[in-house]
Amino acid sequence: MRNVKGALSIAGTDPSGGAGIQADLKTFQELEVYGMSVITSVVAQNTLGVKGIRHLEASFIKEQLESVTNDMPVHAVKTGMIANSEMIEAIAEHLRPLTLPLCVDPVMIAQSGDALVDHKALQAMRDELLPLATIVTPNIPEAAALTGRSLESEEDRYDAAKRIVHDFGSSSVVIKGGHLDGEATDLFYDGDTFKTFTSPRFDTLHTHGTGCTYAAAITAELAKGKSLNEAVSVAKTFISAAIEHTLEIGHGQGPTNHWAYQNTKRKGEYV
Numbered sequence: 001m002r003n004v005k006g007a008l009s010i011a012g013t014d015p016s017g018g019a020g021i022q023a024d025l026k027t028f029q030e031l032e033v034y035g036m037s038v039i040t041s042v043v044a045q046n047t048l049g050v051k052g053i054r055h056l057e058a059s060f061i062k063e064q065l066e067s068v069t070n071d072m073p074v075h076a077v078k079t080g081m082i083a084n085s086e087m088i089e090a091i092a093e094h095l096r097p098l099t100l101p102l103c104v105d106p107v108m109i110a111q112s113g114d115a116l117v118d119h120k121a122l123q124a125m126r127d128e129l130l131p132l133a134t135i136v137t138p139n140i141p142e143a144a145a146l147t148g149r150s151l152e153s154e155e156d157r158y159d160a161a162k163r164i165v166h167d168f169g170s171s172s173v174v175i176k177g178g179h180l181d182g183e184a185t186d187l188f189y190d191g192d193t194f195k196t197f198t199s200p201r202f203d204t205l206h207t208h209g210t211g212c213t214y215a216a217a218i219t220a221e222l223a224k225g226k227s228l229n230e231a232v233s234v235a236k237t238f239i240s241a242a243i244e245h246t247l248e249i250g251h252g253q254g255p256t257n258h259w260a261y262q263n264t265k266r267k268g269e270y271v
């Protein structure tokens with residue numbers, strides 16, 4: 001068997017291609033990692049919002065997980081949209097003995113404002129999934145929901161990061177700064193030291209799936225055996241290029257450009 005690095009995304013679908021499983025697989029491929037996927041919910045959505053959701057049964061999610069992990073080379077896992085506590089418990093039960101690098105993207109609300117998970121899922125996320133996480137990647141509203149505290153100031157963000165690691169058990173956290181003003185600065189904490197990752201803020205409406213893409217890039221790099229610091233650094237560069245070189249498609253908040261990173265890397269500039 002060739003030395004192939006594989007990453008598994010456990011998430012919902014986005015037929016418009018910009019978020020969810022579809023964004024994850026594109027990102028894995030662009031970072032030269034073999035992508036695999038387990039679907040939690042089938043979502044009818046596009047750049048204008050969510051029209052409908054059909055959840056798969058937790059038992060069938062477990063069957064999908066067994067199909068992949070019993071056969072394929074999985075070196076890192078990402079969780080995205082997981083809509084309810086039954087799903088979270090089934091996924092955590094399967095992942096716990098595997099002890100694989102795990103990136104938890106605590107998806108709760110779509111950019112359109114549509115809720116993607118139920119309120120019981122939040123407690124299950126804290127109790128079952130965060131203790132297994134190598135890294136968790138909340139945006140500002142998600143970090144506030146997880147900690148039950150508002151994140152108004154920089155100090156609040158530092159406190160929230162410490163709480164997520166020391167109280168909820170995640171090995172590390174990056175609180176993403178897309179919802180802030182000014183530069184796009186993300187706050188990383190590994191239980192010992194803080195580090196910020198900053199890029200210019202690009203003036204664009206098209207940020208559908210930024211969080212999904214960013215977390216998938218972290219997962220791909222972890223699958224390759226990179227350190228947390230290296231993985232977050234690559235993911236930041238990846239998502240910044242994907243936003244800067246937006247495709248301007250869709251009639252609402254369009255997707256990011258998943259090939260911008262490699263295009264820029266290959267040619268020194270985006271052409």
Ligand SMILES: Nc1ncnc2c1ncn2[C@@H]1O[C@H](COP(=O)(O)OP(=O)(O)O)[C@@H](O)[C@H]1O
Binds near residue numbers: 140201236
């Ligand atoms: N307009 C923007 N310009 C540059 N980077 C951005 C912009 N919006 C978000 N980002 C970056 O994209 C990544 C995803 O963050 P964010 O959008 O906050 O997550 P989510 O999509 O989960 O809400 C982070 O690295 C963030 O700093």
Ligand SMILES: Cc1ncc(COP(=O)(O)OP(=O)(O)O)c(N)n1
Binds near residue numbers: 019210
């Ligand atoms: C299936 C699915 N998962 C996640 C999302 C969230 O994507 P988006 O709405 O663009 O928000 P961020 O990824 O930017 O947090 C989704 N819409 N669908």
